[in-house]
Amino acid sequence: MNPASPAPDRLLAAARDLFRRHGYDGTSVRDLTARAHVNLGAVTYYFGSKQALYHATLSAVAEPFAERIAEAARQPGPPLDRIVAALRAGLAYLGEHPEAPAFLFRELASDRALPAPIARLMKRNVGTLAALVREGQRDGSIRDGDPVLLALSAISQAFFLRSAARIIRDALDIDPQSPRQWARVVDHVAESVRRTLDNHQGISA
Amino acid sequence: MNPASPAPDRLLAAARDLFRRHGYDGTSVRDLTARAHVNLGAVTYYFGSKQALYHATLSAVAEPFAERIAEAARQPGPPLDRIVAALRAGLAYLGEHPEAPAFLFRELASDRALPAPIARLMKRNVGTLAALVREGQRDGSIRDGDPVLLALSAISQAFFLRSAARIIRDALDIDPQSPRQWARVVDHVAESVRRTLDNHQGISA
């Protein structure tokens, strides 16, 4: 919202904040342009439509997120360690950008077709993790089971625990906005996922 | 939408469907009344306002859900078994009522205060599971860790995997609408949670 930055950037920043907080239908073009200190016509002028601005916002959130995870997954090491590292990278991004799960959740809750940027994000992240799961299953370090379901289990905890901030704050004495407390949540997720996937443990049905 | 049922019931049924699919702001009173085959004024007449109808809808979804979980958790047996049973009961409810996670996700994504019915639902479910976790930690059958975080990890997988239906369908050959395939997801979650919580396994950091 730096008043010196160009109008399209200010609009994107306003969109990121307002769409996250109030959703697409709950945010009007007048809200957006007022927040960005641009004229009412700026959305049409720079993006063509409110929808197009929304999609641009989704891309701006989703792409660096998927990229961070993929990069962490490319590091060398045993598959399980790389899964946990990828998850930690994703959680680090969520720590800095808590709006990401909000956009995803809203789209999952709706009946519309998943917008392309969200679909790409999920396909890429699930694909990245599922590939590592398959690798670990081949070398015996990761337990049997559907790789995609295992990947989704891991992802779900990260997204949910980030968004359940208010539940956590109410029920527990953790404020997930604070980096120290968020670090506890991250460690918890890493440990949970490790336990879920590790093969070197007897298990009952 | 049985045309014989009373107008308030038809409105609640329409609200359940439309609010879930399009959200609060994406659903107009005109949509609701048309779907329920009632007059435009019926929402005001029976519920007072659109907001009040929305809250009534949330209660109608959340209360039986929490009740089913609490009931399963009351059965006798070791804590870990009761956790898995409670989770299976919750997942069974989600199998019949896929709208529940949609409402929760939308509220979590928004900035509004959690509506009372949703807050009650989460507090009750987290409380139910966390109490069982504490019980298992006392008798040594469940590993150490924050009981609330452990409970949230379990819940997150259930909600997310139910809502990620479209991701699953795209990435995998599972149609979670079909009971047979949904049963696979349920078994997966039960197994994951068991592994996450069980203490009788050595684990790394």
Next chain:
DNA sequence: TTGACTTTCATACGGTCGTATGAAATCATA
């Protein structure tokens, strides 16, 4: 400084929004 351009701006358009109003229809009870 001119002239062609990009960008900003105020305003207007047809629609739809949630809710209010009061008359008409329906129902239950006496």
Next chain:
DNA sequence: TATGATTTCATACGACCGTATGAAAGTCAA
């Protein structure tokens, strides 16, 4: 069947919606 309460209905209100329009202001090479 008459009466009073409940429920249905058509319609109206002011507010806000997303987008279009064309004039005004700003930018910069020639």
